[in-house]
Amino acid sequence: MDTALNLAKSISSPVYEYEYSICTLVTRKVEYEEMLDSFLLKGFDEKSCEYLFIDNSSSCSFEAYKGLNQFLQQAKGKYIILCHQDIIIHDHDRNHLSERISEIEKKDPNWAILANAGGVNFKWIATNLTQGSGNIIKEKRLPLRTKTVDENFMIVKNSANLALSHNLSGFHLYGPDLCLIADVLGFNAYVIDFNIIHKSNGNPDASFYRLRKEFIKKYNYAFRSRFMTTTITRYYISGNWFTAWFCNLQPIKFLVRQYYKAFKPKKLYVLDIKQDA
Structure with missing residues (x-):
């Protein structure tokens, strides 16, 4: 019996190698380098943070759903930041973000996703970012519990063990998908006060509307009685x-x-x- 027990390993709560994992799909390396510099300048140092990327600059190695699932599976940080390459950490720094996370953790330890923009309900949208034009959109009442998050900047609690849908693909609506998965697992999502520069205002092209149709079809079936x-x-x-x-x-x-x-x-x-x- 003792020999058999020696083969088994007792496990405990995970210990993460980093506090933050910053994960990005990259199509333009110059823009990505600018993003990296802004993170480093605002306190996300290489000793306590890891930087992971998927190189889509020459060809599409991974679309968003499969690519971000790779990040969620392989990231070694306590908090996984999934972000676009066209953002700049500008107004706020790492200390500010850590304070916002601590506030949420104390009030609602069942959070799994934090972001700077999202749909609070069918009427209200909360946005807290600076557009590439310099226009600042500031939501006054934060943090707000939200139903969806925008994909430009998402923080995922690693211990929530989230994943994106296997039967969807493309580069749109993976933020709402992640929120729905989190909701099913019993977690919550919030828009927080972490203002960054996001150069793009979004691109609802033909692929967006095609994926929107597939998204609705998938969840109509998934949530069927x-x-x-x-x-x-x-x-x-x-x-x-x-x-x-x-x-x-x-x-x-x-x-x-x-x-x-x-x-x-x-x-x-x-x-x-x-x-x-």
Whole structure:
């Protein structure tokens, strides 16, 4: 028995090698170098921070969903900053950011994502950044809990173990995707007071609207109402309280079971694996 126990390893809470991992998809290296210089100037030193990038300057090695998943899997920082190459850390510095994180952590330890812009609800958008033109957009009431975040600058808590959708791809809407994943896992997102320069005002081109359609289709299916079966119980889940109550009544569940018995036999779910000759 002692020999067997010696083979096993006890684990504890993770210890991160860095405080921050700054991760960027790069298409223009000169612009990326300008971004790096601004981080270093504002206190994000190379000893306590790691800088990771994916080189898309010659060809597209990774689109955003797969590329950022690589960052989320490989980053060794306690906080993972996913940001565009066309930002400049300008008004605020590392100490200011650390203070904002500490404030959120004390009030809501279940946070997973922080950003400088996002959609608070179906009516309100919160923005706290400086545009490339020099126009400053300043949200007065911060921090604000938000439903989505803008992708130009996102801070992800590494211990939240987030990932982006496997069945979406492209360079748009990965901020909202990450927020939805976090929400399902029980985490919250906030817009905070960390003003930076973002040179671009966004680019809702044809690829954006194509991905928007795919995004809606994916989550309409992912959040569909459904009957669930485990080894010891059966139940129905729905976002509508009446439907959830009605479909969890025993007679309704009995009728649904008979439907599956008659029209959905187990053979329909068998994965057909062909054996090599």
